[in-house]
Amino acid sequence: MSKRTISMLAKEVSVNVETIRFYERKGLINQPPKPMQGYRHYPNETVNRIHFIKRSQELGFTLKEIEGLLALNDSPCSKVQELANKKLIAVQKKKADLLLLEQALEEHLSQCQNNDDDSHCPIIDSLQPK
Amino acid sequence: MSKRTISMLAKEVSVNVETIRFYERKGLINQPPKPMQGYRHYPNETVNRIHFIKRSQELGFTLKEIEGLLALNDSPCSKVQELANKKLIAVQKKKADLLLLEQALEEHLSQCQNNDDDSHCPIIDSLQPK
DNA sequence: ATAGGTTGCGTATATAGGTACGGAGTCAAC
DNA sequence: GTTGACTCCGTACCTATATACGCAACCTAT
Numbered sequence: 001m002s003k004r005t006i007s008m009l010a011k012e013v014s015v016n017v018e019t020i021r022f023y024e025r026k027g028l029i030n031q032p033p034k035p036m037q038g039y040r041h042y043p044n045e046t047v048n049r050i051h052f053i054k055r056s057q058e059l060g061f062t063l064k065e066i067e068g069l070l071a072l073n074d075s076p077c078s079k080v081q082e083l084a085n086k087k088l089i090a091v092q093k094k095k096a097d098l099l100l101l102e103q104a105l106e107e108h109l110s111q112c113q114n115n116d117d118d119s120h121c122p123i124i125d126s127l128q129p130k
Numbered sequence: 131m132s133k134r135t136i137s138m139l140a141k142e143v144s145v146n147v148e149t150i151r152f153y154e155r156k157g158l159i160n161q162p163p164k165p166m167q168g169y170r171h172y173p174n175e176t177v178n179r180i181h182f183i184k185r186s187q188e189l190g191f192t193l194k195e196i197e198g199l200l201a202l203n204d205s206p207c208s209k210v211q212e213l214a215n216k217k218l219i220a221v222q223k224k225k226a227d228l229l230l231l232e233q234a235l236e237e238h239l240s241q242c243q244n245n246d247d248d249s250h251c252p253i254i255d256s257l258q259p260k
Numbered sequence: 261a262t263a264g265g266t267t268g269c270g271t272a273t274a275t276a277g278g279t280a281c282g283g284a285g286t287c288a289a290c
Numbered sequence: 291g292t293t294g295a296c297t298c299c300g301t302a303c304c305t306a307t308a309t310a311c312g313c314a315a316c317c318t319a320t
Contacts, residue, residue: 007266021149021269027306039267055257059238060231063307070301080176081242083168084253088235093144095228097296098221101190112211120144121207123214127199148279151299156277168287169297193277224319 003041013050020050026052028067060087133171141181150180158197160184190217 010017024031029049032040049070056066065083072080111122140147159179162170179200186196195213202210204226241252 004258005267017267019307022308034240034268052257055201058215059234059257064305069254072251072258073254076248076253077242077245077253078248080251083240084235084239084242088232091228091232091235095225095232098225102218102221102225104189108314109211109214109218112207112214115207118206118208121202121205121210123207123210124199124203127182129188135297146279147297149277152278164298 004043004047005041007040009042009046009050013047014052015050015054022124023050023053026063026067028063028070059084060091133168134173134177135169135171137181139172143177143184145180145184153180153183156193156197158193158200189214189257190221 004012006017006020020029029046032042032046034040052070053063053066053127056069057063061069063122065087068083072083093125108123108126111126115122132247134142136150140150148189153159159176161228162172162176174254181198182200183193186199187193191199195217198213199210202213238256241256245252
């Protein structure tokens with residue numbers, strides 16, 4: 001097994017080299033020590049970490065929250081559940097907001113359907129002040 | 131009617147003074163000329179503009195899009211519809227994404243329900259690499 | 261042994277939508 | 291006639307998540 005340099009790691013986990021450095025700066029992953037000779041090489045653990053981060057992001061967690069999750073590695077399940085549950089509630093709220101938005105847009109658009117005069121738009125009108 | 135200074139305007143439309151300056155820099159509203167004597171004063175038109183901006187934001191338009199809307203004031207209704215429709219599609223896509231996210235979170239959480247051992251969390255496990 | 265790709269590191273840039281600060285000028289009230 | 295509030299202006303800062311740049315050191319293949 002040849003030493004894993006930063007660009008090999010980047011390719012392996014499909015992120016940008018700069019992103020890895022960014023995570024290092026953020027403390028999300030450890031920067032391996034720089035050997036006397038040659039470049040830093042990255043252990044499997046870092047590969048795992050980045051996979052963890054990416055999967056968590058897919059679940060909608062922010063990097064800050066992921067930092068929390070990483071610290072929770074040995075915490076009771078109830079703690080993790082609490083975080084995930086909070087996130088679920090936030091997602092549901094966001095969905096409800098978007099539903100309202102969708103309805104408002106549809107209503108505005110329906111006004112255009114009933115509009116004969118293309119030179120004048122009821123949407124602009126209703127955005128205009130009273 | 132007394133002259134409307136920037137802070138009076140801010141209060142009237144319920145935004146921060148700094149936000150008004152920010153909109154001026156962005157070109158979303160005109161900065162009124164500075165009189166020889168005293169402070170700038172803001173016409174009703176600016177009040178209207180800011181209301182327009184705020185309502186558009188409530189419909190989910192970004193400031194950049196609003197800039198476009200403002201420029202569309204005298205454009206044919208079909209153009210405005212096109213913009214609104216694009217926004218509607220984007221909103222629907224976002225909603226669908228959130229639905230997936232919600233389901234994934236719920237699934238993860240349900241695993242915790244069936245978990246006897248609080249000292250160990252299946253969510254962390256499933257985030258962990260294979 | 262030299263060309264040219266990487267690495268390492270610090271810093272800057274990007275988006276979006278503001279908020280905050282510092283200092284000088286100005287206005288209104290007491 | 292001075293104090294305190296407000297304005298003006300430029301600039302810096304904020305969150306979040308990266309991406310890009312510049313330059314020197316270094317490594318590898320020919």
